[in-house]
Amino acid sequence: xxxxxxxxxxxxxxxxxxxxxxxxxxxxxxxxxxxxxxxxxxxxxxxxxxxxxxxxxxxxxxxxxxxxxxxxxxxxxxxxxxxxxxxxxxxxxxxxxxxxxxxxxxxxxxxxxxxxxxxxxxxxxxxxxxxxxxxxxxxxxxxxxxxxxxxxxxxxxxxxxxxxxxxxxxxxxxxxxxxxxxxxxxxxxxxxxxxxxxxxxxxxxxxxxxxxxxxxxxxxxxxxxxxxxxxxxxxxxxxxxxxxxxxxxxxxxxxxxxxxxxxxxxxxxxxxxxxxxxxxxxxxxxxxxxxxxxxxxxxxxxxxxxxxxxxxxxxxxxxxxxxxxxxxxxxxxxxxxxxxxxxxxxx
Numbered sequence: 001x002x003x004x005x006x007x008x009x010x011x012x013x014x015x016x017x018x019x020x021x022x023x024x025x026x027x028x029x030x031x032x033x034x035x036x037x038x039x040x041x042x043x044x045x046x047x048x049x050x051x052x053x054x055x056x057x058x059x060x061x062x063x064x065x066x067x068x069x070x071x072x073x074x075x076x077x078x079x080x081x082x083x084x085x086x087x088x089x090x091x092x093x094x095x096x097x098x099x100x101x102x103x104x105x106x107x108x109x110x111x112x113x114x115x116x117x118x119x120x121x122x123x124x125x126x127x128x129x130x131x132x133x134x135x136x137x138x139x140x141x142x143x144x145x146x147x148x149x150x151x152x153x154x155x156x157x158x159x160x161x162x163x164x165x166x167x168x169x170x171x172x173x174x175x176x177x178x179x180x181x182x183x184x185x186x187x188x189x190x191x192x193x194x195x196x197x198x199x200x201x202x203x204x205x206x207x208x209x210x211x212x213x214x215x216x217x218x219x220x221x222x223x224x225x226x227x228x229x230x231x232x233x234x235x236x237x238x239x240x241x242x243x244x245x246x247x248x249x250x251x252x253x254x255x256x257x258x259x260x261x262x263x264x265x266x267x268x269x270x271x272x273x274x275x276x277x278x279x280x281x282x283x284x285x286x287x288x289x290x291x292x293x294x295x296x297x298x299x300x301x302x303x304x305x306x307x308x309x310x311x312x313x314x315x316x317x318x319x320x321x322x323x324x325x326x327x328x329x330x331x332x333x334x335x336x337x338x339x340x341x342x343x344x345x346x347x
Contacts (some may be wrong), residue, residue: 007226032048036305039308042097043092047087048089048131052125068090082140101124102123107289117170120288125255131159131311133313141153150238157251168258169218176248177243180333181333207333209242241336246314254307256309260288
């Protein structure tokens, strides 16, 4: 199953506000690439996929990607061929190549039918520390059909930008939250007959749930070169689930090239559009890969190199100015998506 980035990229490439009559060659299939080298320990992953022409049956494997040769090279001459870990997924060795600030990295891909591709060289530049994560509590207007208002945190980071140099950034966050459920109140509803029937469960009450919300933002220092600044990177809705006990929020800040900044800026703009006539017209995010064997072939996606700095905070239920109702979930907490009873080591 292709990951969310590749799915969203395909949506951006082939969606628009007005329907159009596309006359595409029946067999057009373009390569889509996602990959990143960082200054953190590997392994690094490169993911490949193929776009599907209109009318192609779904569920078919991208067999062109089987046994592809994927290699990363550095400006100092270091090279590593990545190992295949399933269709379209290639990884470096855990003890292999590691990104270093000041070096540039290039991706090389060769499919088994002989088609070859390469990326532009991406210089890995330093990333300043994330000094603080700031939370601004916000009450949202009550929407039609809703009885109670919704609340959220506006999430920002404080960063001091290095002076007299052009810097571009990308931010992501990931969250994990603790939940406490009531498995002893579980009730079974039989398909036929009267119900419910009380069937208390012995496990499990406490779980840790991985928030799969993908939040990405980009920025550049044109207006604040060399100064300390605050950047809004997204919004965290507050629900009975994610603020049931406490929420762990980790922000990752990536240094990116001007090419990568332009790619992500267009990508984010297109994925956030609502489909109104006021939205900017659809545009394909300009990637940094090209075909060696056919210069006219279109290749999508981006291979980048970034230094990463991280900052994390806990948000306790008692810290929230207006808390949602306590979670009522009369079942084993492991029945919740992306949950585990394994306590994270930093908890």
